[in-house]
């Protein structure tokens with residue numbers, strides 16, 4: 001039984017030709033492609049992580065992307081935020097992201113929101129989508145998204161990185177631990193500015209996009225009840241089991 005039941009959307013011949021090579025993936029097939037076409041995903045922040053998540057989901061043919069990220073492009077964004085361009089320095093991040101994604105896949109429906117997720121806008125934005133990929137660096141935002149995804153019972157792929165390390169888990173509210181089960185309080189170590197190579201944020205982003213595709217099309221094995229820990233300084237990958245916290249303030253009563 002799948003957690004998400006996306007109504008399949010018919011494909012036209014041009015779409016079949018575009019996605020042909022991934023339709024060959026066993027267990028995915030045309031049925032999986034129709035689900036991607038029918039799906040809507042929020043990518044929260046289109047920075048180092050979210051740019052690549054959005055690009056991969058756009059390339060894969062997810063029908064609708066909602067992008068939420070405030071602010072304008074700065075020179076220090078350009079080592080990793082791959083939907084931003086030098087030419088667009090000083091202009092809106094989501095506008096640049098939308099333009100680049102449409103160049104790749106003009107069939108996409110894109111909703112660009114020039115704001116970061118916060119307490120006021122979270123509910124309305126998450127209502128517009130089937131699934132959320134959390135690419136926000138700050139715990140305030142990540143907790144807000146987690147709380148709202150739990151309330152609306154929407155899957156949340158939580159991607160995080162710092163320096164050469166990364167973590168990833170797939171949260172299915174009611175079935176798996178939520179972010180607050182893992183972090184009952186705000187971890188001290190995380191901050192707004194952090195050491196990062198684009199190759200590291202992009203690696204985690206590709207893993208997160210893979211989780212989103214599998215969750216939507218309901219195939220393979222996802223990181224539910226698991227936390228993937230990656231140390232890219234030593235190239236070690238480790239999966240640990242995680243459990244719901246019966247005392248969790250966010251998900252223990254659902």
Ligand SMILES: [Zn+2]
Pocket residue numbers: 177178179180181182245248249250251252
């Ligand atoms: Zn919880």
